[in-house]
Amino acid sequence: MQLPTAAVVVALPAIHAEFGTSIAELQWTVTAFMIPFSSFLIAAGRLADIFGRKRFMLIGTLLFGAGSVIAAAAPGIEVLIAGIALAGAGGAMIMPASMSILTNVFTGEKRGTAIGMWGAATELVSGIGVLIGGLLTGALDWRWIFIVCALIAIAIALTTLRGAPESSDPEAPRKVDLLGVGLSVSALTSLTLALIQGASWGWSSAAIVGLLVAAVVLALAFVLTERRASNPIIDFSFFRRRNFAGATVVIFVLDFSFGAMLFFLPLYFQELLGYTPIEVGLLLLPLTGLMVVGSPAGGKVAGRVGVLIPIAIGLAVMAIAVWLISGISISTDYGDLWLPTALMGFGVGFALTPMNLAAMNAVRREHAGAASGMLVTLSGLGATLGVAITGAIFNSLNADNTVTEVAKTGVTVSHDQAEALDGVLAGATGATKTLHEIAGSSSAAVEHALREAFVDALGTAFRLSSALILVGLMLALILIRRSDPVDATPMHPVGATAVPRPVPRRIDAGTVEHLDAVEIV
8 A cells, every 4th residue: 555655756756747736736645645544544443343344445445446546547736636645545444454354364374474475565565666656657657656556456356355254343342533533634634734835825824824723723622532532543641651752753753754855855856867757766776675674674783782772873874864965956966865865764774673662562562553553643644744844844945045046147036936937847838938938038047046946945954854853863862761561571573664563462442453563654
């Protein structure tokens, strides 16, 4: 289910050019999947236990496939975003249902093998998704990403119909915290919309202020609801444990910076450096591939010296990598960026496994599902806000820089005109036409100014992301301590990248079954 978010980042410049969208609208192609996916995941696991895992798997596959078809056929950015959001909701239903089906069908060593293959397949897609996106976009068209997703949905549905028996949990509590789900989705959507549209609508506009106020009110209502709910989505008592609280800081920082990096680097490589989608897919492999290498390495180090040291090393490496990348200019090429992007991927992976271990060892085994579900949710929140906040900073700075840099060429543009030029570097027809209307014979000079404005805004946004990682590092050093698991028997460290891992036992109310690791977007 990670293919849409992993692959679409390479297609963003092509979508930018075809639809003539703004950067803000492009942000929704990523966040539209993550908001419903992370918000619905926990409730979907409960509903699958109650109403039947096979049935829920098929419904989720139908939604995922339908969303993919809508996205593939989208005539404009609005329909594309709607299709991706529908696919995200379907993915949230498929993930816990598929794990529950495997656990029900297989026993003993066969269960471990089946779950291991499931995890390996997910890791593979997460790792090479950018390459798949580059190949499909470069050789065919970006719409083929979603066509492939729809074909995968058909294959999953046929396999489920033929080989998966129906199962459910007759002892599962029948209450599902749908109010909490609704409040969390509404709060996150309001906040994301405000952050993404703030630069274009105006930060002091009634719409943005209203959205921010609504986000705060909805978030407070969510907290109050969860504290009183009998089967809450989030058990806030977990945050009283230092290692769990520290782990949530780490996962938020990891996903925030990683999500922002995966969003902007493909745009920079294609729109500024002129690489093809296929080349970008290959160029980003060090970022995703070194994450796969770093994760088991971090787990081994954690087993010897405790979780704090590898977490600190991973975050420090990330901060250095992002800071190095923030020094980009219009003369930067890939030779200057391959090492920091590789360091970024390794740092994420090296901190990921110890982070999971710190969180899961801080709770009792019977609460493992609840804790892992919370981490998955916070992972999605970090990725969503990483794209939204970094994008908001970039959009504001890029518009201001455009006005300033273009003025140096002797051409005066307003803030609205600067936003209208947003798609020039992607080759969008409407933006290019606007450029010639505004600049005339100075179009080449103005386009150069747009490049300067882009890299300057992006560099500043990345430097702020690097600073956030350092803040996360300091909080981790303050909160996380070396300690034995709360159970007498240590839990097995979660390895590798960005995939939920199985815990083959019944978990407590209101949680997703069989998840004890975190998804990195």
